[in-house]
Amino acid sequence: MPIAADPVPGPIPVRNAPGAEAAPARCLDIVGLSKRFGGVYAVRGVTLRCAAGEILGLIGPNGAGKSTLINLITGTLRPDTGSVTMNGRSLAGLGVPQCARAGVGRTFQNIRLFAHLTVRQNVEVAETTAARHRETNELHEIDALLSRMGLSALAGRLATTLPYGLQRRLEIARALALAPDYLLLDEPAAGMNDVESEQLVDLIQQIREDFGCGVLVIEHDLRFIRRVCERVAVLHMGEILTIGTPEAVLEDPRVIEVYIGGGGDDETA
Numbered sequence: 001m002p003i004a005a006d007p008v009p010g011p012i013p014v015r016n017a018p019g020a021e022a023a024p025a026r027c028l029d030i031v032g033l034s035k036r037f038g039g040v041y042a043v044r045g046v047t048l049r050c051a052a053g054e055i056l057g058l059i060g061p062n063g064a065g066k067s068t069l070i071n072l073i074t075g076t077l078r079p080d081t082g083s084v085t086m087n088g089r090s091l092a093g094l095g096v097p098q099c100a101r102a103g104v105g106r107t108f109q110n111i112r113l114f115a116h117l118t119v120r121q122n123v124e125v126a127e128t129t130a131a132r133h134r135e136t137n138e139l140h141e142i143d144a145l146l147s148r149m150g151l152s153a154l155a156g157r158l159a160t161t162l163p164y165g166l167q168r169r170l171e172i173a174r175a176l177a178l179a180p181d182y183l184l185l186d187e188p189a190a191g192m193n194d195v196e197s198e199q200l201v202d203l204i205q206q207i208r209e210d211f212g213c214g215v216l217v218i219e220h221d222l223r224f225i226r227r228v229c230e231r232v233a234v235l236h237m238g239e240i241l242t243i244g245t246p247e248a249v250l251e252d253p254r255v256i257e258v259y260i261g262g263g264g265d266d267e268t269a
């Protein structure tokens with residue numbers, strides 16, 4: 001029998017929505033960030049302000065430096081120069097767990113769930129960590145997250161037995177359990193069919209509304225980026241080529257040249 005997600009419920013009452021009175025400024029600031037491998041810059045002088053509650057896209061052809069940038073933000077890699085701050089707090093020198101505790105949640109290009117744990121346990125691990133280090137509320141509780149992501153009925157299944165699209169959703173649920181101020185999604189629509197991808201657009205927008213966190217989306221699917229993002233930054237050879245609205249960016253001749261015309265990924269819209 002095919003495995004199906006529960007219908008995703010409507011909005012949960014908002015507590016930390018953008019503009020809510022007690023909401024902190026949840027900005028992710030990247031200033032002059034550089035990283036070299038050998039003599040080659042993977043990321044060079046990148047400055048990017050991810051505004052509170054913003055859904056910001058990060059695109060660029062293969063090898064542009066997107067994964068390196070996300071790894072620098074999340075503590076997987078140490079920058080050679082530059083800084084990353086979350087809510088004004090420097091993440092310099094912090095490792096992966098400390099960055100997560102500081103408010104940076106992420107998913108991975110190649111899904112990295114705990115294979116030997118159930119769907120529920122995968123979320124539980126993150127929720128337990130968050131309860132010790134972050135201010136959480138009822139939205140971050142395991143059952144609420146599973147319900148929000150349409151995974152309640154699958155809670156007892158081993159995570160890796162889920163279809164690909166649902167594993168991606170589970171990764172988002174696990175990242176949200178950490179009560180992040182900023183959520184970094186690395187190719188969240190990869191491997192999804194059109195229907196799943198469309199549902200994911202709605203889900204990401206709903207997550208932003210409900211949880212009040214900003215979202216940085218790395219994605220090759222430009223149709224997806226156009227639908228979900230308010231601004232898009234283009235990375236090319238490790239540097240920011242341009243930042244703007246999806247319409248302006250995707251029609252920019254320089255972007256078409258390096259990203260679409262240059263043998264990059266097709267926009268299938």
Ligand SMILES: Nc1ncnc2c1ncn2[C@@H]1O[C@H](COP(=O)(O)OP(=O)(O)OP(=O)(O)O)[C@@H](O)[C@H]1O
Nearest residue numbers: 037038041042060061062063064065066067068069
């Ligand atoms: N650990 C590493 N050692 C050496 N070079 C690396 C390493 N990681 C990345 N690079 C190089 O840095 C550059 C940027 O790679 P990166 O993976 O960040 O690009 P990307 O935009 O994420 O590409 P893709 O879309 O294919 O995932 C590439 O030239 C890559 O070969």
